[in-house]
Amino acid sequence: MNLFRSEEHIARWLGGRDPGATISVTKLSELANAWWDDRLAADWVPHTREQNMAILERLGLTSEFWRLP
Amino acid sequence: MDGTDLELRRRTYGFFVENGWAPSAAELGDRDSVLAGWRRLHAEHAVVLNADSDELRMLNPFSVVPTAYRVQAGGRWWYGNCAWDAFGICAALHEDGRIATSCPDCGEPLTVEVRDGRPDDESLLFHCLVPAAQWWDDIVFT
Numbered sequence: 456m457n458l459f460r461s462e463e464h465i466a467r468w469l470g471g472r473d474p475g476a477t478i479s480v481t482k483l484s485e486l487a488n489a490w491w492d493d494r495l496a497a498d499w500v501p502h503t504r505e506q507n508m509a510i511l512e513r514l515g516l517t518s519e520f521w522r523l524p
Numbered sequence: 525m526d527g528t529d530l531e532l533r534r535r536t537y538g539f540f541v542e543n544g545w546a547p548s549a550a551e552l553g554d555r556d557s558v559l560a561g562w563r564r565l566h567a568e569h570a571v572v573l574n575a576d577s578d579e580l581r582m583l584n585p586f587s588v589v590p591t592a593y594r595v596q597a598g599g600r601w602w603y604g605n606c607a608w609d610a611f612g613i614c615a616a617l618h619e620d621g622r623i624a625t626s627c628p629d630c631g632e633p634l635t636v637e638v639r640d641g642r643p644d645d646e647s648l649l650f651h652c653l654v655p656a657a658q659w660w661d662d663i664v665f666t
Contacts, residue, residue, distance in 0.1 A: 456606035456652050456666065457628045458636070464629035465651045475655065480636065480648040487611030488641045491585050494616040495537060501525060501570060511656075524657045 476520045486514055525568050532561040533570050537583055541617070544600050546580040546588040572663055581664070585612030592628075597621030597638075606666075607650050614638045 458480065459465045465477060478486075489510045493499055504523050511521045525533075532552070539547040549558040559578050565571045572582035580588045582605055587593075593604035597619040604610030607625070614621040623636040637644040659666045 456608050458607045458625060458634055459629060459649045459651055460627050460632065461649065464627055465649060468629040475651060475653040477649050477651045480643050480650055481646050483608060483650040484611050484641060484643050487608055488615045491612030491615040494585065495541060497534065500530065501568065520655045522656055
């Protein structure tokens with residue numbers, strides 16, 4: 456789960472491996488905010504799979520790649 | 525995950541955020557009881573222990589060990605487990621911050637300022653190699 460300068464850098468880094476998923480850093484920041492915002496809350500309890508899937512879907516990450524087990 | 529384990533998790537994270545380093549089991553109470561609790565939390569993906577010891581490896585989004593993702597936030601430098609977690613540190617702390625890393629391809633330094641949850645350089649891309657269904661098969665590799 457890395458940051459890159461561009462698609463060209465990603466392709467070169469993959470070196471022939473199958474690519475995963477690429478999103479903008481802006482989308483990543485939105486994902487991180489939704490995913491981790493409550494992590495230090497005193498009343499934190501684990502997110503359910505449904506809660507996490509709802510975060511992904513709200514951000515348009517709906518492909519099979521983003522489907523949680 | 526019962527209330528006792530949630531409380532242990534809360535104290536573990538609290539110690540880490542207050543001090544900037546992870547506690548040993550003995551620093552949180554009876555060593556054997558704490559280790560047993562950490563193992564249960566590890567099984568629930570609420571903390572991550574080292575594979576070959578009972579030491580903490582990840583308190584997601586924080587990494588207990590140095591990584592390529594350094595984050596300055598809340599007056600301290602932290603390590604994120606990955607790019608996602610680096611942004612997650614700012615989100616969890618509710619702080620602006622600075623992420624310092626390098627492009628895994630070319631090694632060029634990358635610095636991102638995070639203000640109000642948004643990156644200042646919106647040209648960068650995030651690549652996730654492992655599908656979500658397999659993230660926890662090997663969370664360190666993921």
